Amino acid sequence: MKKQWLFSGLLLSFLLFLSGCEPLTVFDPMGPQAALLKDVIWISIWTMLFVVVVVFIILIYILVKYRSTKTPSDYRPPIVKGNIWVEITTIGIPVLIIVFLSFVSVQSTYEAESVPKQFKDEEPMVIYAASSNWKWHFSYPEEDIETVNYLFLPTDRPVEFRLYSFDAISSFWIPQLAGQKYAMTGMITTLNLTATEEGEMQGRNANFSGEGFAEQTFNVSAVSQKEFDEWVKEVKNTAEPLDEKTFNKLLKPGHLGQKTFSSTHLDFSPPPEEHGEMSEEEMKKEMEQEQSDH
Amino acid sequence: MEFFKQFAVPNPTPTIYLSMVAIGLTLIAVLAGITYFKKWGYLWSEWLTTVDHKRIGIMYLISALLMLFRGGVDALMMRAQTSMPGNELLSAAEYNEIFTTHGVVMIFFMAMAFITALMNFVVPLQIGARDVAFPRLNALSFWLYFMGAMLFNLSFVIGGSPSSGWTSYFPLAGNELSPHIGTNYYMIALQIAGLGTLITGINFIVTIFKMRAPGMKLMKMPLFTWSALITNLLITFAFPVLTVALAMGTMDRLFGTHFFTMDNGGMAMLWANFFWVWGHPEVYILVLPAFGIYSEVISTFSKRNLYGYTSMVVSIVVISTLAFLVWVHHFFTMGQGALVNSIFSITTMAIAIPTGIKIFNWLFTMWKGKIQFTVPMLYSLGFIPIFTIGGVTGVMLGIASADYQYHNTMFLVAHFHLVIIPGVVFAMLAGMTYWWPKMFGFMLNERIGKWAFWNIAIGTCLAFFPMFISGLDGQARRMYTYSEVAGFGIWNLLSFFGALGLAMGFILIVFNVYYSARYASRDIGDDPWDARTLEWATRTPVPEYNFAVTPQVDSREPLWDSKYEGKTLFKEEIKDIHMPNNSGQPFIMTIFFFVAGFGLVFSMWPVVYVAAAGIAVLLFIRSFERDDGRHIHAEEVRETENNKRGDTR
Numbered sequence: 001m002k003k004q005w006l007f008s009g010l011l012l013s014f015l016l017f018l019s020g021c022e023p024l025t026v027f028d029p030m031g032p033q034a035a036l037l038k039d040v041i042w043i044s045i046w047t048m049l050f051v052v053v054v055v056f057i058i059l060i061y062i063l064v065k066y067r068s069t070k071t072p073s074d075y076r077p078p079i080v081k082g083n084i085w086v087e088i089t090t091i092g093i094p095v096l097i098i099v100f101l102s103f104v105s106v107q108s109t110y111e112a113e114s115v116p117k118q119f120k121d122e123e124p125m126v127i128y129a130a131s132s133n134w135k136w137h138f139s140y141p142e143e144d145i146e147t148v149n150y151l152f153l154p155t156d157r158p159v160e161f162r163l164y165s166f167d168a169i170s171s172f173w174i175p176q177l178a179g180q181k182y183a184m185t186g187m188i189t190t191l192n193l194t195a196t197e198e199g200e201m202q203g204r205n206a207n208f209s210g211e212g213f214a215e216q217t218f219n220v221s222a223v224s225q226k227e228f229d230e231w232v233k234e235v236k237n238t239a240e241p242l243d244e245k246t247f248n249k250l251l252k253p254g255h256l257g258q259k260t261f262s263s264t265h266l267d268f269s270p271p272p273e274e275h276g277e278m279s280e281e282e283m284k285k286e287m288e289q290e291q292s293d294h
Numbered sequence: 295m296e297f298f299k300q301f302a303v304p305n306p307t308p309t310i311y312l313s314m315v316a317i318g319l320t321l322i323a324v325l326a327g328i329t330y331f332k333k334w335g336y337l338w339s340e341w342l343t344t345v346d347h348k349r350i351g352i353m354y355l356i357s358a359l360l361m362l363f364r365g366g367v368d369a370l371m372m373r374a375q376t377s378m379p380g381n382e383l384l385s386a387a388e389y390n391e392i393f394t395t396h397g398v399v400m401i402f403f404m405a406m407a408f409i410t411a412l413m414n415f416v417v418p419l420q421i422g423a424r425d426v427a428f429p430r431l432n433a434l435s436f437w438l439y440f441m442g443a444m445l446f447n448l449s450f451v452i453g454g455s456p457s458s459g460w461t462s463y464f465p466l467a468g469n470e471l472s473p474h475i476g477t478n479y480y481m482i483a484l485q486i487a488g489l490g491t492l493i494t495g496i497n498f499i500v501t502i503f504k505m506r507a508p509g510m511k512l513m514k515m516p517l518f519t520w521s522a523l524i525t526n527l528l529i530t531f532a533f534p535v536l537t538v539a540l541a542m543g544t545m546d547r548l549f550g551t552h553f554f555t556m557d558n559g560g561m562a563m564l565w566a567n568f569f570w571v572w573g574h575p576e577v578y579i580l581v582l583p584a585f586g587i588y589s590e591v592i593s594t595f596s597k598r599n600l601y602g603y604t605s606m607v608v609s610i611v612v613i614s615t616l617a618f619l620v621w622v623h624h625f626f627t628m629g630q631g632a633l634v635n636s637i638f639s640i641t642t643m644a645i646a647i648p649t650g651i652k653i654f655n656w657l658f659t660m661w662k663g664k665i666q667f668t669v670p671m672l673y674s675l676g677f678i679p680i681f682t683i684g685g686v687t688g689v690m691l692g693i694a695s696a697d698y699q700y701h702n703t704m705f706l707v708a709h710f711h712l713v714i715i716p717g718v719v720f721a722m723l724a725g726m727t728y729w730w731p732k733m734f735g736f737m738l739n740e741r742i743g744k745w746a747f748w749n750i751a752i753g754t755c756l757a758f759f760p761m762f763i764s765g766l767d768g769q770a771r772r773m774y775t776y777s778e779v780a781g782f783g784i785w786n787l788l789s790f791f792g793a794l795g796l797a798m799g800f801i802l803i804v805f806n807v808y809y810s811a812r813y814a815s816r817d818i819g820d821d822p823w824d825a826r827t828l829e830w831a832t833r834t835p836v837p838e839y840n841f842a843v844t845p846q847v848d849s850r851e852p853l854w855d856s857k858y859e860g861k862t863l864f865k866e867e868i869k870d871i872h873m874p875n876n877s878g879q880p881f882i883m884t885i886f887f888f889v890a891g892f893g894l895v896f897s898m899w900p901v902v903y904v905a906a907a908g909i910a911v912l913l914f915i916r917s918f919e920r921d922d923g924r925h926i927h928a929e930e931v932r933e934t935e936n937n938k939r940g941d942t943r
Contacts, residue, residue, distance in 0.1 A: 025768035026699050040696045041766075048686035051650075055682045058657050063675065066596070068664045077598040077663045087605060090654040094647045101643055101693060106636040108695040113632045133471070163629075168466040169562060171627060171702055175768045179698020182628045184563065185465065185556040189629030206702040208459050208772040210466060211386045 025175045030197040030222060032116040033178035040108045047097060112179060115158045115192050124158040124192070127151075128264075128271055131163075131170035131183045131205060133253040134212030139264035143232045146242050148250065148259035150219040151203065153195050154228035161191040164272055166251055171207035174220055180206050186272050195222035215255055236262050244268045300896055304454040304474055305387045314451045343876040345429035346838055350436045351415030352733060355726065357440060358407035361399050364447065366800060368396035370793055373757070377790035379778040389774035390457035391476070395450070397460025398480065401576070402487055403443040405714070408722040409583040410439070410494055413522045416729060417498065419829035419836065420519050422507025422845045427500040429874040435490040435497065437884035442487025445891045449479040453895065456480040459772065461573070462543070464554035464565040469547055478895040481544040486887050488536055495529030498522060507828070509847040513607070516827045516850070517600060520607055521586030524614045525579050531618070532575035539568035548897060563628060570621035578617040580714070582610055584721030585652060588674045591724050592656050594825045595671040596663030602655040603850060609648035616645050626697045635694035642692035649685060653678060668823070669743035673724035676751040677716040684712030687762070702772075704785075705765025708758045715754050723750075723803070731822050735835040736814040742806040749799030757792025760785035826854035831863055833935070839871045839926055842935050868935070871926045883912045 029035040064070075115124060128139040139146045153159060163172050163183035173180035178193035205216040223231070242261035247269060250256065303310055328334055341349060371392050375384045384392065418426055426432050449455040456476035458467040467477045502523045506515070515523075543565065545551040552560040593600045600606065622630065622638035656678065665671070687709040691697050700706055731737045761769075764785035769776065776782050821830040831853045832840055843864040849855050856863045886908035893901030 024763065024766040026766045034699075037696055037699050040693060041690070041699065044690040044693055044696060048689060051686055052682055055653060055657070056679060058654075059675075059678055062657060062660045063665065066660060066663050066665050068597075068666045071664050075664055077596065079599050080601060080658070080662060082602045082605065086658065087602065090651055091647065094650040098643045098646055098689075101689065102640045105639045105643070105693040105695065106632075108693070109635050109639065110632040112695040112698060167556065168471055169463055169566075173702075173770075175699060179695065180627050180701055181698070182625070184628075186561075202768070204768075204770060206770040208390075208463075208466070208702075210458070210471060211390065214386065214773040214775050 025202075028176055030199055030201065031177045031193055031195045032118070033112055033193050034176055036108060036111055037179055040104060043104055044101060047101060051094075051097065113192065115160075116194055119156075119158040119194055122158055124160040125154070126160050126162060128162045128164075128266060129172055129183065130166060130265075130271070131168075131172070131209075131216075132166035132251045133168060133210060134205070134216040135250070135254075135256050136172075136203075136205070136216070136218045137250070137265065138218075139266050140232075141264060141266055143236075144263055145232060145235045145239070146261040146264040148256055149217075150258045151221065152228055152231050153220065153222050154225040155195045155198055155222050157225065158192060158194045161193070162271060163189045163191060167253075168209035169207055170205040170209050170216070172203070173206040174201055174203035176201045177220070177222075182207065188271060188273055198222050198224060210253075212253065212255055219258070235260055238262075300475070301452045302454075303451065304476075305385065305391070307388065310451065317451060338878070339876065342881045343433075343878045345425070345433045345874050345876055347414050347418050347426050347429065347432060348733070348836055348838075348840075350432055351411050351413075353436055354407050354411030354414055354439070355733075357443060358404050358411055358722075361403040361407060361443060362800070365396050365399040365404050366797065368392045368399065370797055372396065373786075373790040373793040375774060376776070376786045378787065379776055379780065379783045381775060384774065386774045387457065390459075390772075391455040393772055394457050394459055394462075394480075395446075395455050398446065398456070398484070399443075401460065401580075402484060403439075403446065405580050405718050405722075406487075406491060407439060407443075408718070408726075409525070409580060410435075410491070412587070412722065412725045412729065413494075413498060413525075413583060415733060416725075416829055417519055417522050418501065418505070419732070419832060419840060420516050420827055421502065421505060421510060422828050422841060422847065423501065423505040424840050424871065425874065426497050427505060428497050430877050430880060431493050431497050433877065434880035434883065435494040437880050438490030438493070438887060439487045441884040441888040441891070442483045442485075442490065445486065445888055445895075446479055446483035448892070449476060449483075449895075453479070461569055462565075463569075464543070464546070464562045465556045465560070467543070467565075468555055470556065475895055478544070478547055481540050481547060482891045482894050485537065485540045485544070486884075486891050488533055488540065491529055492533045492537070495526040495533065498526040499530060502526075507845050507847050510852075513604070514847060514850050516586075517589035517603070517606055518583070518586035518827075521582040521584075521589075521610055524610050525582045528575045528579045528582070528614050528617060532572045532579065535568055536572040539565060539572065542568075544894070548894065566625055566628070567621070570624040571618070573624065574621045575614075575617040577714075578613055581717045582613070584718050585610065587721045587725040587728070588656060588677060589659075590825075590827065591670045591674045591728055592659050594728075594823055595666045595668055595674075596660045597666075597824075598659055598663040599826075599851060600655070601658040601661070602651070605651055606655055609651045612648040613645060616641060616648075620645065623692060623694075623697070626694045627701050632694075639692055639694040643689050646685065646689050646692075653682065668727075669738070669740055669747060670724040670728040672744060672747045672751075673720040673727075676747065677720045677724075680712055680716040680720075680751070680754060684709060684716065688713060700765065702770055703765035704761040704769045704771055707771045708761035708765060711758045711761075712754070715758075720750075723747075728823065729829070731818050732829060732832070732834060732836060734811075735818070736810060736816055737818055737822060738806050738810045739814065742802055742809060746799045746802035746806060749795050749802060753792045753795025753797075753799055755792070756795060757789045760788040760792075821853070821857075824857075826851040828852055828863075831856070837934055839873060839931065842868050842871075842931050868928045868931050870928050871931060872923055873926055874923045875921055877921075879912055879916060883909055886912070 027038050029038050126141055128141065130137045135149055137146065137148055138151055161172065163181060164187065165183040165185050170183045171180045172183055172191060177195055178191060181189050181191045183189065199222055201220040203218045203220050205213065239260040239262040241263040242265055247265045328337060341353065344350065371384065372389065375381055375389055454474055454476045456462065456479055458472055458477060462477060462480055465471055502519060542553040546553050546555060552558040554560050554562050554565045589600055589606060619641045620638060622634060623642045626635050691700050691706065691709055727738050727743060764782045767782060769782045818834060820832065820834050828845055831845060843866045845852065845863040846865050852863055855861045886905045890902050890905035893905060
């Protein structure tokens with residue numbers, strides 16, 4: 001059958017491409033989390049390829065053997081009742097495959113969510129990544145600096161991103177370092193990642209958030225701890241501090257390019273660290289605010 | 295003038311103005327045509343007021359095909375815009391509207407209508423019934439769907455379309471970030487159409503449970519009827535969730551409540567959960583009838599009984615149960631932690647098991663068969679390899695950790711199109727071609743049909759396989775543009791060519807309908823495919839009462855057995871037949887729904903009050919109306935039967 005060859009051909013070229021010379025972004029990891037996900041994806045591709053090949057072979061065999069033009073004109077197909085062994089095989093093998101992939105999934109999901117083993121004992125560096133239409137605000141609380149639309153990360157040091165959003169749901173994604181996670185209003189989500197190789201990467205918001213979504217990207221530079229310290233020092237010396245008025249301007253919908261500040265917005269615009277319960281005082285303040293708004 | 299400003303579209307382009315003119319001219323031409331040919335009376339008495347499930351089915355079919363073209367043009371524009379890096383064919387705002395309407399139109403107004411079309415036409419015939427359980431409600435369902443679809447499409451020329459994606463995630467869809475009325479159209483049009491779907495669900499459950507021919511036990515029902523039963527159960531359980539979510543969304547947008555807002559206690563995650571608690575079963579609502587169709591078609595054209603009937607039924611039931619336990623996999627990345635993700639990852643992958651059983655059963659149905667490569671069979675055979683690829687990539691997406699890399703990328707887009715196109719569209723085209731002779735009394739041309747199939751099958755592969763690659767290379771979905779350095783260009787260009795192939799295929803289908811209507815033979819008999827189930831035991835075209843005598847069934851393939859095993863289907867004498875009366879109420883009532891919906895979109899309260907009063911009055915009239923239906927006399931039935939063909943049964 002012409003068609004089956006076509007499908008196999010397409011599939012083959014797809015796989016050839018995947019294992020080709022220039023690696024795709026997801027297959028070009030620069031840290032342990034992304035490397036883990038790359039392995040998981042390849043395990044699943046090979047397992048699933050087995051399924052696809054089995055189905056294709058059975059299909060081609062049956063179509064070639066039992067097409068009406070090849071059977072005698074007086075041939076009347078029999079009534080076939082189910083066979084218990086056939087059923088056991090067609091249920092059993094998929095069950096085994098799914099059990100295997102379930103183990104892979106659970107194990108790798110726990111691993112992807114936590115700090116990589118080799119860095120377990122290190123204190124992670126905290127960076128707040130907040131999204132507002134259509135840019136990213138990165139606050140380094142320990143260093144007390146803030147950037148817009150670009151990140152400097154020290155290599156071989158675990159980083160804990162605390163994600164939240166000022167408006168639409170956004171998804172923080174640096175494919176070469178780790179999988180993505182949502183940033184939302186009113187709560188914090190955390191993402192662990194570590195860069196083990198130095199280099200430049202692209203990160204972006206992956207979740208549709210309106211008109212400027214396509215350009216909501218940021219640059220990531222993974223540098224040695226020494227270079228990182230130098231960069232911090234330079235920012236401290238040269239950049240302006242960030243005040244509330246400037247920050248509110250930054251929050252307005254639009255694109256900004258890259259910006260650098262020698263203080264963070266965390267003091268006057270605290271991150272939604274404790275979601276859910278509000279203290280009585282906060283509640284009161286909020287209500288007063290409401291009333292004055294109207 | 296101030297008043298009319300609200301109806302202006304926010305991003306007017308020459309395309310939109312041209313469409314306005316085109317729509318206006320078409321409307322005038324249609325109205326003038328109907329008047330000129332004096333068809334108003336015919337249209338009213340035969341179609342607008344009909345309660346006949348076959349005619350309602352055909353109206354669903356026509357609407358579904360129209361919506362397929364609307365959604366298809368959206369798709370072509372999207373693929374054209376992204377075919378080159380930095381392309382400026384569309385602006386971001388236009389692109390956002392187009393992918394939103396593409397998704398909404400394809401899922402709600404094309405796919406849902408298409409499955410309902412085939413269920414309406416086929417299920418009563420397959421179970422040997424004269425109509426559905428509640429014929430007038432059935433008409434109401436159709437008109438609610440139709441008015442919902444029209445209201446939604448109106449957004450293109452009046453007021454502007456929604457632009458926050460077919461998933462319409464809050465807070466993006468809320469008033470703060472989408473102040474424009476587009477999302478109102480989404481909330482209200484879907485509410486109206488969804489009401490129709492929910493009524494259909496209840497109607498068909500009752501029909502299938504209560505109106506089967508004598509002897510047709512549940513485990514003797516044809517597979518398509520089984521899949522219709524389970525689909526309608528899914529509809530009845532899943533759609534109320536959407537109803538509630540849409541009602542809450544509407545209240546947020548129109549009445550200032552705070553269910554999904556960013557502050558004052560609103561929770562956007564709630565919308566995502568509601569949406570997918572409905573949305574995932576919705577996938578199976580669409581795909582199960584398709585599985586039913588494939589079971590019928592593959593069995594018919596392999597000249598063999600369906601392999602593993604019992605395991606087919608069990609797997610449908612298992613899929614429908616699992617359908618409600620997997621919704622979190624649509625947002626593994628929302629930060630609910632490894633434990634929750636692991637649980638939903640396992641339930642998700644588990645669905646592959648019953649689905650795999652079905653694939654093997656279809657393969658074994660062809661084993662030792664006598665396979666005929668007709669057009670419906672080609673779609674079924676094309677379905678197996680493409681759907682398998684779509685399905686296994688679904689298992690890959692089900693691995694929670696890996697999903698962190700696939701989520702929101704073109705990889706996901708490739709996956710769900712490679713599931714939905716072979717799983718739903720191929721099946722609908724197979725079913726349409728298969729049952730076409732029963733519907734219209736002639737067969738579609740096989741040669742043109744095969745050309746259309748190859749265009750669509752190759753187009754699908756070419757359009758969506760490259761997206762796996764660009765997705766893994768980091769291309770997020772819903773991006774209206776990308777830079778040249780990203781390197782996505784070549785893959786998107788290939789996709790565009792694939793989309794053109796698909797378009798060519800659909801044009802061939804339209805041409806085929808025209809060509810066959812004109813030249814095809816009308817002398818095709820009652821059973822042109824040599825099929826196995828009861829719908830082919832009726833006359834062609836099917837008389838309004840379906841069966842002159844109720845058939846008596848004692849096997850899974852009653853027609854086949856009556857043809858080749860010498861069993862008698864029709865044992866009784868022809869008697870008077872009780873039929874429901876036509877009614878204009880459903881149509882008129884849904885016009886009020888349409889007007890009320892339009893009023894709500896623009897917050898024009900007097901309009902809403904008047905239309906709501908109209909709905910109430912019609913409900914009142916219906917409640918106190920006495921309508922016992924009518925009888926077709928035995929003599930008349932005998933005459934019709936004799937006129938149809940000389941032979942007697």
